[in-house]
Amino acid sequence: MEREYKLLIVDDESEILNTYKEYFAKRDFQVEVASNGIEGLEKLIHGEFDVAIVDIQMPKMNGIEMIRLARKEGVDTDMVILTGHGDRDDAVAAINLGVSAWFEKPSIEMSKLKDKVVDIAQVISLTEVERILSAIPNGEQRDRL
Amino acid sequence: MDSKDTLRMQIEELKEQGRYSEAAELLIQFQKEYPDDVWGFYEFATITIRHLNKARYGEARIAIELALKLDPDSLNLKRLLFDTLVWMKGEEPNVDEMFNELVDKLYGKDNLRLLYTYASFLSRSKRHEQEEQIYLEILRKSPNEYGAQLGLARCYSVRDAELAGKYYENLWNGLQQSDPGKRRKHRLIDIALRYSGFLRKQNRIADAYTLLNEAESVLKTQTVDLIFEKAVVLVKMGNHSEAYELLKKINIKRPKDRLVLNQMGVCLWAMGKLDEALEVYKRELEIDPNSPYGWTGIGITLSEMGKHQEAREIFLKVQNEFPDYATKFGIQERFRELEQKIVDQQIELEEAKKFSYLGKMASAVAHEINQPVGIIRAATSAGLSDLDEEKFQFENVKPLLERIWTQTERLNAIINNFRRFARGDRTQREIVDINELIARTINTFEVQFTQRNIALETNLNRSDDKPLRVWANPYQLEEVLINLMTNAREAVEDKETAKVWVRTNRRKDGKIEMIVEDNGSGIVEEYRDQMFVPFVSTKSSEKGTGLGLHISRRIIDEFGGRLYYQDREGGGARFTVELPALDSERNNKNGTRVQTTNRG
Numbered sequence: 001m002e003r004e005y006k007l008l009i010v011d012d013e014s015e016i017l018n019t020y021k022e023y024f025a026k027r028d029f030q031v032e033v034a035s036n037g038i039e040g041l042e043k044l045i046h047g048e049f050d051v052a053i054v055d056i057q058m059p060k061m062n063g064i065e066m067i068r069l070a071r072k073e074g075v076d077t078d079m080v081i082l083t084g085h086g087d088r089d090d091a092v093a094a095i096n097l098g099v100s101a102w103f104e105k106p107s108i109e110m111s112k113l114k115d116k117v118v119d120i121a122q123v124i125s126l127t128e129v130e131r132i133l134s135a136i137p138n139g140e141q142r143d144r145l
Numbered sequence: 146m147d148s149k150d151t152l153r154m155q156i157e158e159l160k161e162q163g164r165y166s167e168a169a170e171l172l173i174q175f176q177k178e179y180p181d182d183v184w185g186f187y188e189f190a191t192i193t194i195r196h197l198n199k200a201r202y203g204e205a206r207i208a209i210e211l212a213l214k215l216d217p218d219s220l221n222l223k224r225l226l227f228d229t230l231v232w233m234k235g236e237e238p239n240v241d242e243m244f245n246e247l248v249d250k251l252y253g254k255d256n257l258r259l260l261y262t263y264a265s266f267l268s269r270s271k272r273h274e275q276e277e278q279i280y281l282e283i284l285r286k287s288p289n290e291y292g293a294q295l296g297l298a299r300c301y302s303v304r305d306a307e308l309a310g311k312y313y314e315n316l317w318n319g320l321q322q323s324d325p326g327k328r329r330k331h332r333l334i335d336i337a338l339r340y341s342g343f344l345r346k347q348n349r350i351a352d353a354y355t356l357l358n359e360a361e362s363v364l365k366t367q368t369v370d371l372i373f374e375k376a377v378v379l380v381k382m383g384n385h386s387e388a389y390e391l392l393k394k395i396n397i398k399r400p401k402d403r404l405v406l407n408q409m410g411v412c413l414w415a416m417g418k419l420d421e422a423l424e425v426y427k428r429e430l431e432i433d434p435n436s437p438y439g440w441t442g443i444g445i446t447l448s449e450m451g452k453h454q455e456a457r458e459i460f461l462k463v464q465n466e467f468p469d470y471a472t473k474f475g476i477q478e479r480f481r482e483l484e485q486k487i488v489d490q491q492i493e494l495e496e497a498k499k500f501s502y503l504g505k506m507a508s509a510v511a512h513e514i515n516q517p518v519g520i521i522r523a524a525t526s527a528g529l530s531d532l533d534e535e536k537f538q539f540e541n542v543k544p545l546l547e548r549i550w551t552q553t554e555r556l557n558a559i560i561n562n563f564r565r566f567a568r569g570d571r572t573q574r575e576i577v578d579i580n581e582l583i584a585r586t587i588n589t590f591e592v593q594f595t596q597r598n599i600a601l602e603t604n605l606n607r608s609d610d611k612p613l614r615v616w617a618n619p620y621q622l623e624e625v626l627i628n629l630m631t632n633a634r635e636a637v638e639d640k641e642t643a644k645v646w647v648r649t650n651r652r653k654d655g656k657i658e659m660i661v662e663d664n665g666s667g668i669v670e671e672y673r674d675q676m677f678v679p680f681v682s683t684k685s686s687e688k689g690t691g692l693g694l695h696i697s698r699r700i701i702d703e704f705g706g707r708l709y710y711q712d713r714e715g716g717g718a719r720f721t722v723e724l725p726a727l728d729s730e731r732n733n734k735n736g737t738r739v740q741t742t743n744r745g
Contacts (some may be wrong), residue, residue, distance in 0.1 A: 013516055013519075013520065015520045015548060015551075015552070016516075016519065016523065018521055018548075019520060019523045019524050019527055019548065020527075021528070022521060022527065023523075023527040023531075026536050027536075043288070046402040056596070057512075057515075057592065057595065058595065059677040061598070062596060062597070062598045064598075065598055082512075082519075084512055084515030084516075084519075084596075085511070085515055085518075087286060090596075093579065105515055105516075105518070105519030105522065105523070106514075106515055106518040106519050106522055107522065108519065108521060108522050108523055109526050110526040110527045110530050111526070113532045114530075
């Protein structure tokens with residue numbers, strides 16, 4: 001791995017947080033956790049994360065709501081969501097908010113989750129692409145596109 | 146002028162003015178004062194028979210018989226008695242005898258009148274062969290007698306439909322060729338109506354339709370009666386919308402015509418406009434509350450609307466009050482079908498009921514097991530990856546197993562809770578602590594609220610330190626709570642600041658309340674009456690069976706309580722379950738059913 005990715009895990013189940021955190025920490029991720037949507041939103045706004053893994057089912061503020069507010073605040077961190085088994089409606093709502101991937105908790109495979117997270121983290125974000133493109137002179141840009 | 150003449154004058158005057166019942170009163174006075182004067186009895190009988198209620202025919206008959214004692218040979222009196230006996234519609238052995246006596250003594254018009262009266266007696270006694278002979282007799286004496294021609298046609302239609310058909314046809318064609326005149330037109334209309342009615346009864350609907358069109362072109366005018374006949378024919382032809390348009394026009398001219406309303410009901414019913422049909426039948430019954438047609442129409446419409454219980458009541462009424470019509474309309478058969486439907490619906494209801502509470506519980510359980518299964522899955526998957534990637538150390542084993550152990554314990558509890566609910570005995574009652582029951586239920590269902598960002602606030606009253614205990618079946622009570630909570634949740638699902646409250650309370654009168662409220666949009670006025678009726682639901686069919694509130698109310702009724710709706714202050718719905726507190730309940734119920742053993 002070229003660099004240490006910064007990862008935020010948001011879930012109200014402490015056992016989920018512990019298990020996921022241990023797994024990713026062992027694989028050289030920098031992991032932070034939040035145990036509800038409000039705390040998660042706070043951390044997303046003030047920290048720089050490559051990827052956030054967000055549970056949908058949470059009290060106080062659920063995952064969808066948290067992602068929506070984060071986007072409103074200009075947070076462009078890539079998101080992976082966790083749902084219960086067959087909660088397809090939640091997944092659709094999340095994907096409409098520009099979520100990169102979704103996993104069902106009861107059938108999760110940690111290695112696949114990790115691969116996806118790495119995959120997403122390596123992709124340069126859209127804003128970064130725009131920044132690079134704007135640095136290239138106009139004519140050349142046209143030729144390339 | 147003596148007082149007798151004065152009284153007579155008074156009576157004549159009242160007669161002139163059409164004040165017949167007053168005249169009859171004075172005539173009774175006259176009879177008392179002058180019992181030897183035939184005039185008093187004769188006049189009284191004539192007025193009574195010609196102008197007054199049928200209920201007074203008996204009085205008329207007595208008057209005539211008294212008069213006959215004074216003047217035994219009076220032909221007029223004998224004729225009057227004959228008329229009276231016929232109009233009284235009783236079984237009178239004297240009628241034949243009197244006819245034979247009178248027929249030879251009366252001539253001309255009087256003779257014809259007697260023959261007609263006798264024919265109507267024979268008709269009512271269903272002695273149609275003799276009736277037929279009388280009409281032939283009239284026609285022999287006066288070949289153009291229209292009444293006798295019609296009478297003959299009616300007799301033929303009883304005896305020989307083919308003959309009657311030909312006879313009507315002859316009458317119809319003959320009349321068309323007869324000399325023009327006012328009577329001709331009236332008779333053409335009359336015969337067209339009768340002929341069409343005959344054809345309808347013979348099920349020759351197309352012929353009736355052709356005849357009426359012919360009548361229209363011959364007469365060049367329309368009468369309300371002919372339009373109505375056409376509408377009836379159209380109904381028989383199954384052309385209900387065209388018939389309905391005609392009937393609507395007639396109804397404007399004759400708003401009080403029961404038959405028109407009835408046919409309108411039939412059309413609306415056939416066009417599937419059941420609500421409107423019901424309205425029209427109700428209007429028919431306003432005009433004649435004893436119309437078996439109207440009641441039957443309502444019964445059939447209700448049955449088609451799926452309101453089986455209500456339809457059953459109506460059919461029972463028709464069977465009891467109009468047994469002849471019940472046979473004619475095949476009500477008995479409809480009733481049997483309906484009973485079967487009610488039984489089927491009951492079975493369906495029971496099935497759906499079972500499905501309803503198990504379904505709700507199952508979906509709650511499915512959600513709840515996501516968490517522990519997700520944790521076990523993640524922990525084992527992480528452990529396996531660690532092993533593969535040689536990141537696993539021996540000291541990792543114990544915390545991993547402990548993690549799994551804890552989650553299986555959690556799964557066990559969830560499954561036990563479901564089994565307890567699904568298999569629970571729903572027949573026995575026991576002491577139930579309402580607050581404990583709510584806490585337990587909310588434990589299972591909370592997830593469904595938090596997941597959807599719905600705030601769930603519980604406020605369980607413990608102020609007086611006495612537990613809120615009721616005498617009920619805990620599983621059924623739990624079912625009611627689940628129903629109310631599910632309804633509340635679904636009512637606020639798309640709202641931004643959605644909130645549901647569950648509260649309990651001991652009221653001053655000792656009753657115990659369990660209240661479920663939400664800040665949704667509440668229940669609209671017109672739906673309030675219906676919401677406790679089975680299979681009525683405002684929700685999409687995938688969400689609701691329309692049974693929840695019906696079942697809940699039945700359960701609470703059985704526990705001697707009440708379940709009712711109110712608007713929540715500040716907007717939203719509020720459902721209150723009101724139950725007798727255990728102490729008062731014990732006094733009310735028979736002691737043997739009380740049991741204190743814990744069945745939990």
